Amino acid sequence: MQNSPLPSGDDAPAAARPADAPRGRVPRAEREQQMLDAAVLVFSRRGFHHANMDEIAELSGVSKPMVYAYLGTKEELFIACLRRESARLVAGLAAAADPTLPPDQQLWRGLKGFFEFVGAHRDGWSVLYRQARTQQPFSVEVAAMREAVVEVITDRLDGALRLEGRQVKPDDLTAMALTLVGASESLADWLADHPDEDPGRTATRLMNAVWLGADQLMRGVSWRPPA
Amino acid sequence: MQNSPLPSGDDAPAAARPADAPRGRVPRAEREQQMLDAAVLVFSRRGFHHANMDEIAELSGVSKPMVYAYLGTKEELFIACLRRESARLVAGLAAAADPTLPPDQQLWRGLKGFFEFVGAHRDGWSVLYRQARTQQPFSVEVAAMREAVVEVITDRLDGALRLEGRQVKPDDLTAMALTLVGASESLADWLADHPDEDPGRTATRLMNAVWLGADQLMRGVSWRPPA
DNA sequence: ATTGAAACTTACTCGTGCGTAACCTTACGA
DNA sequence: TCGTAAGGTTACGCACGAGTAAGTTTCAAT
Incomplete structure (x- = not known):
């Protein structure tokens, strides 16, 4: 059973994630990339609708409003990933x-x-x-x-x-x-x-x-x- | 531009729909088919998440609880269509x-x-x-x-x-x-x-x-x- | 006529999760 | 050392839509 049918029903909360981004203060350009990395990961695993902004934020080492501040709404974020x-x-x-x-x-x-x-x-x-x-x-x-x-x-x-x-x-x-x-x-x-x-x-x-x-x-x- | 990219962004409320199902009293088997017809249509047009149960119900000539009574939840309904x-x-x-x-x-x-x-x-x-x-x-x-x-x-x-x-x-x-x-x-x-x-x-x-x-x-x- | 079940309705509850208002805090140039 | 802006936070409003409780009408059989 090596086949994970696309959005791999991965309910495990974190498991071995590619290391959450650093929590400290980080310049915008860099943080944006971390956000995009996180978003790609989460959108892939969960699917657009089941993806949740808090998780993406957390994964990129930051809280939700930062994501909104830098990359806009969920839809805009997805498009940015794309x-x-x-x-x-x-x-x-x-x-x-x-x-x-x-x-x-x-x-x-x-x-x-x-x-x-x-x-x-x-x-x-x-x-x-x-x-x-x-x-x-x-x-x-x-x-x-x-x-x-x-x-x-x-x-x-x-x-x-x-x-x-x-x-x-x-x-x-x-x-x-x-x-x-x-x-x-x-x-x-x-x-x-x-x-x-x-x-x-x-x-x-x-x-x-x-x-x-x-x-x-x-x-x-x-x-x-x-x- | 004759290409409607799958879920055709069809916001027109009803337009020329294949005639809403009759509103009168109808035996279960028949009504279920009408519901499935409606559901297939709506799921196709709007996509699973943007589809809304009230619209499906209305299209099948009935109110929402009937859909739930006959075919279960939204997910179950989609699976039934499939x-x-x-x-x-x-x-x-x-x-x-x-x-x-x-x-x-x-x-x-x-x-x-x-x-x-x-x-x-x-x-x-x-x-x-x-x-x-x-x-x-x-x-x-x-x-x-x-x-x-x-x-x-x-x-x-x-x-x-x-x-x-x-x-x-x-x-x-x-x-x-x-x-x-x-x-x-x-x-x-x-x-x-x-x-x-x-x-x-x-x-x-x-x-x-x-x-x-x-x-x-x-x-x-x-x-x-x-x- | 009466009963009861099948067909159908109105009118709610309530969780979820996006998006935001309002507020801190650290860096750093003047 | 102070001002200010960039980076960051907590805590909430609120809409939307799935799902349901409680009730009503119609039909068909006895």
Whole structure:
């Protein structure tokens, strides 16, 4: 039973926490980071609604009104978490990107970067992201992010296909991109739950699952439903 | 912008609702179904936490205590929704299954059945399912469901591979199954948001994206990361 | 006609937890 | 050494919405 279904029903009050932040006087910038660290942790463990501001405050070594003073309401705090984490992800990906590489290498780099990020933030990103995708006030923003990613991938796929002299209907491209994104999300969750899995290996698995197919598709091979 | 990011921020009080259930006296069995219909609708639109029992009651043509009397607490009600909808899904899939068919046909049937279901319940299943996957009390049950599906697919893949005389490490099989499931979820969301898309077409798109790759894999072709 | 149970209502209680008002205290530049 | 602002606290208001107690109407069977 190594599978902790996302918001891991962790009722243990504290257990072995990553050491509550220091209680002394600390400059704002630093304290804000501690608050965000705490918030990511708590939101991940409990889920947005079950997370409680007092716990986040306590974990960041401070009392509740400080959190409000620095980072605003619960919703704003959650969004701040989301933004910080996705900024980190984007930074990681940007570092890995290289438009001069051949298509499969680009995809490989992207996936590797993504899974390495997820692996490094095992119970931050995936959980936050998944929450945000369904929870009312955030879904809009996150849906936009996701759509942007899908669009980037769609364009890349289109580019790769044009290089091969092939062309595919827009919706088919979108479907491919969605497949890729959905598969990545699914494997990311898995990765987050499996501490021993190597991110690079996960990326390779996914490459194996989708690239071969894409490659076939580019050659014009396709599967047809029976009559 | 035709994309309504899951819980569609629908603040309009009622608008063109599928006609509130009749207010008169109605036998229990029937009323329960109306309640479930209403609940599915409201939970989908608002999300579990923002859904409010009075609205569900009103929509089902009855006052709140009736809902409690028939279907229990909010959580129990949500679970009841989930169970009804997944029972419907399973029924749909069971009808489509046929173990004597070749692997690709089986997969095709399964996907077709799944997407047809999603298409037919455009803002029931996907939304509920996604909520349930992240929301604290339900995630366990739904994670189990999902894992069961992944396992079934893993077994089928294994069977298909053995038929070809090939064998793959368990984790690789799991990864393939997760890819398939994740991709399906992703496309299901898309389908739910695109009223004009034909479910069969979506299934075909996914077959194209994954089957060709799987086929290659079965032949022993695989993608390797660069040094 | 009468009874009783099933269908349904109004009108509450009450916990929870976000958000804040009002108040300390330590650092440090003038 | 004093003023002030940044860092910090305690203690509370208050809305919201789940859940319920107590009662009313309708129907169907005897």
